[in-house]
Amino acid sequence: MTDTTARRGGQVDAFSIFARFAPLIFLVILMAVFWVLNPRFVLTLNLFNIMLQVSIYGLLAIGMTFVILTAGIDLSVGSLLAMAGLVAAAVSKGGLSNRFTVGEGQDALANPWYLAALAAIGVGLIAGFVQGSAITRLKVPPFVVTLGGMSVFRGAALLFAGGGPISGFDPGFVWWGQARIGGQVPVPVVIFLVCAILAHVVLRYTRYGRQVYAVGGNPEAARLSGLNVRAVTTSVYVIMGFFCGLGAFVLSARLNSAEAIAGMGYELTVIASVVIGGTSLFGGSGTIFGTVIGTVLIGVLLNGLQLNNVSSYVQQIIIGLIIVLAVAFDTFAKSRRRTA
Amino acid sequence: MSEPLLRMAGISKSFPGVQALSDVELSVGPGEIHALLGENGAGKSTLLKILAGAQPPDSGTITLAGQAVSFDTPHAAQVHGIVTIYQEFTLAPNMTICENVFIGREPGSKVFVSWRRMAEETRALTRRIGLDADPMTLVRDLSVAEQQMVEIARALSMKSRLIVMDEPTSALSSTEVDKLFSIIRDLKAEGLSVIFVTHRLEEVIEICDGYTVLRDGQFVGSGRVKDTDIDGIIRMMVGREVSELFSRRGDAAPGDVALAVENLSRRGSSRDPSATVLANVSLSVRRGEILGVAGLVGAGRTEMARAIFGADPFDSGRVLIDGQPVRIASPQEAIRHGIGLVPEDRKQQALFLSLAIRLNLSMAALDRVSKWGVFVDEAKESAMVEEYRKALSIRMASPDQIVANLSGGNQQKVVLARWLALQPKVLIVDEPTRGIDIGAKVDVHNLLFDMARSGIAVIAISSELPEILAVSDRIVTMREGRVTGEISRADANQEKLMTMMTLARAA
Numbered sequence: 001m002t003d004t005t006a007r008r009g010g011q012v013d014a015f016s017i018f019a020r021f022a023p024l025i026f027l028v029i030l031m032a033v034f035w036v037l038n039p040r041f042v043l044t045l046n047l048f049n050i051m052l053q054v055s056i057y058g059l060l061a062i063g064m065t066f067v068i069l070t071a072g073i074d075l076s077v078g079s080l081l082a083m084a085g086l087v088a089a090a091v092s093k094g095g096l097s098n099r100f101t102v103g104e105g106q107d108a109l110a111n112p113w114y115l116a117a118l119a120a121i122g123v124g125l126i127a128g129f130v131q132g133s134a135i136t137r138l139k140v141p142p143f144v145v146t147l148g149g150m151s152v153f154r155g156a157a158l159l160f161a162g163g164g165p166i167s168g169f170d171p172g173f174v175w176w177g178q179a180r181i182g183g184q185v186p187v188p189v190v191i192f193l194v195c196a197i198l199a200h201v202v203l204r205y206t207r208y209g210r211q212v213y214a215v216g217g218n219p220e221a222a223r224l225s226g227l228n229v230r231a232v233t234t235s236v237y238v239i240m241g242f243f244c245g246l247g248a249f250v251l252s253a254r255l256n257s258a259e260a261i262a263g264m265g266y267e268l269t270v271i272a273s274v275v276i277g278g279t280s281l282f283g284g285s286g287t288i289f290g291t292v293i294g295t296v297l298i299g300v301l302l303n304g305l306q307l308n309n310v311s312s313y314v315q316q317i318i319i320g321l322i323i324v325l326a327v328a329f330d331t332f333a334k335s336r337r338r339t340a
Numbered sequence: 341m342s343e344p345l346l347r348m349a350g351i352s353k354s355f356p357g358v359q360a361l362s363d364v365e366l367s368v369g370p371g372e373i374h375a376l377l378g379e380n381g382a383g384k385s386t387l388l389k390i391l392a393g394a395q396p397p398d399s400g401t402i403t404l405a406g407q408a409v410s411f412d413t414p415h416a417a418q419v420h421g422i423v424t425i426y427q428e429f430t431l432a433p434n435m436t437i438c439e440n441v442f443i444g445r446e447p448g449s450k451v452f453v454s455w456r457r458m459a460e461e462t463r464a465l466t467r468r469i470g471l472d473a474d475p476m477t478l479v480r481d482l483s484v485a486e487q488q489m490v491e492i493a494r495a496l497s498m499k500s501r502l503i504v505m506d507e508p509t510s511a512l513s514s515t516e517v518d519k520l521f522s523i524i525r526d527l528k529a530e531g532l533s534v535i536f537v538t539h540r541l542e543e544v545i546e547i548c549d550g551y552t553v554l555r556d557g558q559f560v561g562s563g564r565v566k567d568t569d570i571d572g573i574i575r576m577m578v579g580r581e582v583s584e585l586f587s588r589r590g591d592a593a594p595g596d597v598a599l600a601v602e603n604l605s606r607r608g609s610s611r612d613p614s615a616t617v618l619a620n621v622s623l624s625v626r627r628g629e630i631l632g633v634a635g636l637v638g639a640g641r642t643e644m645a646r647a648i649f650g651a652d653p654f655d656s657g658r659v660l661i662d663g664q665p666v667r668i669a670s671p672q673e674a675i676r677h678g679i680g681l682v683p684e685d686r687k688q689q690a691l692f693l694s695l696a697i698r699l700n701l702s703m704a705a706l707d708r709v710s711k712w713g714v715f716v717d718e719a720k721e722s723a724m725v726e727e728y729r730k731a732l733s734i735r736m737a738s739p740d741q742i743v744a745n746l747s748g749g750n751q752q753k754v755v756l757a758r759w760l761a762l763q764p765k766v767l768i769v770d771e772p773t774r775g776i777d778i779g780a781k782v783d784v785h786n787l788l789f790d791m792a793r794s795g796i797a798v799i800a801i802s803s804e805l806p807e808i809l810a811v812s813d814r815i816v817t818m819r820e821g822r823v824t825g826e827i828s829r830a831d832a833n834q835e836k837l838m839t840m841m842t843l844a845r846a847a
Contacts, residue, residue, distance in 0.1 A: 205715050207706045214703055217692035224651060224689055225704040225758070226675040284694040 022329070023277050023293045027300065034304035048186060054273075054299030055188035056081075056247045056254075058292065060266060061273040062192075062199045063243030065291045066236040068274050069203075070216040071283025072135070072142040074240050076149030077270055078263035080127050083157040084248035088120035089166035089258035092173055113173040113253075120252075121245035127153065128241020132234035142237075150267070157260040167257035177253025188250050193292075195243070200288040212236060217284030265316070272319050273298045276326045298322075343406060345370045345533050346391075346422075346502055351400030353386055360386040364400075364559045366535075366552050368502065373524060373534045375544040375565070377577055378554035382777075384537055387554070388504055391535075392424040393417035405501075421501035425491045425508065427775075433480035438462035440479055441494045465493040469523045483638075485516040492523060503527065504535045509543060510775055513636035513803065514838070521547050539775065540804070541570045553577055574778060594813065595627035597663065598797035599679070599766045604647055604657035606821075617643050618654065618821045625766065625797040630788060632812025633801045634837050640821035641801045642684055645768045649681040650674040661765065675704065678765035682755055682772060684801070690755045691743055698725050698739040700754050705761035728757035732787060749780025756787060767791060768799040773807060785811055805834045817841045 018025075060077050067074045094110020127149070134145045179187045203209035214222040215232045223229045252258040277294025279286025298319070305315050344367040353361040361383045368374040378384050389395040391402070393411030402409050404420055411417040417424075431440045438458045439446075447461065448454035462475035471489040479487060488508060495503045509517045524534055524547060536548060544551060545565060552562040553576040560576050601624070606617040618640050625631040635641045647654040650668040658665050661677050668674045671681070683689035692700050702709055702721050709721040725739045732753045736746065743754060752772065759767055769788065773781040788811050792798050802808050808815055809832060816826045817840040825840040 205718075207710055207714065207716055210699060210703065210706065210716060213695055213699065214692055217694045218688075220688060221690050221692055222703075224649075224671050224681060224683055226672045227703075228672060280694070284692065 027297045050299045050303045051189040052186040055192040056251050058192040058295040059243045059247040060270045063240035064274045066239045075146040075267045078266035079150045079153035080244040081248045081263035083153045084120040084123040084245045085252040085258040087123045088116040091119040092116040117249045120249040124241035124245025128238040132237030136230040161260040165259035272323045347403040352398045361557045371531050372549045375548040375551040382554040383557040423495035423500040424504040427507045431479045436476045438475035502533045506537045594629035597624045598627045600624040600660040606654040616821045630798040632808040632815040634808045635818035639818040680759035680764035680767045682769040684770040693744040696740045700743045749776035766797045770801045
């Protein structure tokens with residue numbers, strides 16, 4: 001018990017500062033590179049578009065941050081997004097029979113937008129609760145449960161949709177995806193940022209937030225500290241489900257259409273956003289701020305690659321590599337902390 | 341003295357923001373058992389890592405049998421015959437003993453492993469150190485002491501000249517320690533040298549030939565054990581007088597019975613359903629009293645604590661708080677009834693290593709610092725942390741420092757503070773000073789006294805008899821899941837306790 005051990009954590013360590021701001025630094029560098037490569041990548045014009053593109057990923061990434069903080073994972077988000085979107089569309093249309101009526105015919109629009117939104121979110125909450133319960137009650141690892149969920153929800157969506165898309169919603173519905181506030185800021189971007197702020201407050205300032213970090217950091221210690229580990233673990237999948245439902249609603253509104261193959265491969269992009277934002281896959285450390293930066297970073301990357309005519313296949317390869325590199329960096333930073 | 345086998349000189353090492361070692365020396369003769377001593381954070385681990393090739397020194401030289409050497413990998417150190425056995429074992433639990441002994445060096449042809457030869461050679465090694473187990477046994481089925489013997493067998497199989505043991509006795513019962521010591525003496529007789537790290541100074545006197553003391557990353561001194569005594573070594577380690585250490589408190593005047601346990605029984609574990617974990621355990625503790633629970637490792641002390649706390653289920657028996665029977669099926673319920681548990685394994689069971697001190701300290705007592713039941717009132721929380729930082733003299737740079745960066749003693753104080761913040765009626769502390777240095781040990785003991793004085797009923801479980809004798813008002817002993825006796829502090833001594841812990845069932 002020496003002074004040196006106490007000083008260690010207070011001492012400003014250049015590497016730990018770098019580790020903390022790495023995603024932000026990386027984002028700035030990436031923007032600069034794309035700007036040099038392609039002057040069309042003008043920030044003022046493009047930023048809102050990039051944000052609009054990533055807003056659905058971003059909503060899912062907020063939920064995924066809760067899940068990963070508990071050292072869990074949710075692979076089912078893309079499939080659940082498709083299923084919840086179809087349910088929202090069907091509710092809005094009053095059934096599946098008039099799926100192809102497009103737009104204005106008011107008689108075709110059975111239910112107002114808020115019922116559609118509630119339906120989508122309800123589907124997400126229920127699916128999240130079922131998956132969370134399977135993880136905590138049946139003690140099946142999250143990876144396996146949500147891998148199963150990924151297939152179940154996709155199958156259910158295909159079965160439900162019967163193959164084709166459902167499109168043409170009422171203007172109140174579509175507003176949530178396509179309107180711009182003040183003619184500038186897309187509504188989905190506003191929803192994403194508001195949710196991010198709320199999630200930040202929950203994780204940083206509430207007792208519940210503390211419990212999420214505790215359960216992820218050391219579940220046995222959490223239990224022996226009197227926390228209800230099972231309830232907290234289940235709850236993060238319910239939160240994930242909520243964001244799947246909300247994301248499904250916003251996505252359907254933006255496309256004015258819902259289909260069973262929506263959200264394919266989203267889980268990878270979303271997990272990449274969270275991990276690159278500094279949240280540890282081992283649980284117990286990470287922030288919503290990091291996730292927002294990670295999401296924008298992925299958005300800038302994809303946008304920049306598109307503008308430079310890089311094929312979507314190559315983009316997929318790059319996303320996969322990013323996940324591995326981000327985790328490698330996390331592991332490296334951790335081992336450094338341990339030896340220091 | 342003859343030419344030393346190992347000589348490390350002028351070793352310095354710094355990490356970002358901290359000078360871990362400066363100009364440290366260590367020399368060990370052939371066939372010598374050498375104690376490396378110092379409080380936690382003194383630099384012992386860093387020095388051993390350098391010796392094991394796990395970290396390079398910034399400066400300094402290592403000489404082995406007169407030859408200058410440098411190791412850049414653990415493998416290089418092993419090739420030179422230096423093998424380190426860490427406190428946390430590095431065995432693969434799902435592999436057999438012989439696979440673990442020969443991992444990476446399996447006998448046989450280039451492609452195929454000769455299981456027969458591997459088993460034979462393993463058997464020869466384990467016999468040599470008195471481990472009587474089939475080489476094909478899975479390591480996870482062995483006790484901690486047996487696993488340690490596998491580690492030693494592995495070290496022997498590498499034809500090592502110097503075995504480094506980092507706190508080899510901290511997880512062993514005293515009979516197991518005796519066995520380990522006889523193994524170490526045999527190794528010495530065969531000419532091997534051993535570097536031995538421990539916090540139990542009696543062991544140094546018992547088994548070591550020479551010693552080296554570090555403090556704050558500096559070399560303090562070294563010498564022959566026969567020329568000194570425990571007090572002398574402690575003075576070098578802490579730079580303070582021994583009379584302050586292990587002072588007993590005055591007689592207490594205990595109040596009403598706070599917690600009573602009646603006929604607590606638990607059969608079987610998932611691994612061995614026929615075994616008895618707890619058999620009719622009955623005991624009680626009064627307000628303001630410290631009840632010591634002594635027993636060998638595996639006597640059921642921890643199991644009893646966990647059953648009372650609701651962390652593990654039990655089959656029959658009941659728990660009474662203030663004379664009222666209560667149903668406790670989870671730690672949550674135990675906490676609601678005012679029971680706290682400081683578990684035996686700080687890192688695995690108590691700390692959230694990736695989180696700040698502040699969050700660790702308040703985790704169980706968020707009720708006390710919440711706003712509208714939902715938010716954490718950070719002003720109140722900071723005040724609470726400050727209160728306990730002062731009361732427990734926890735050394736920290738800031739409350740937002742990550743708890744993993746604290747020394748063991750300070751980490752343990754954070755855990756104790758977590759439970760004090762809950763203002764419990766009954767606090768069970770399981771091995772409260774395991775792996776922490778002497779200065780912090782005294783602090784923890786004084787803290788237990790303060791708790792008792794404030795009316796908390798304390799149950800203290802410890803494998804160290806001097807500790808049990810120092811802190812307890814009354815002592816019960818356990819063996820094989822049963823309470824084997826009860827004795828007041830005035831009547832107790834180490835020999836009596838050892839008898840009660842090891843002999844017949846009834847008291």
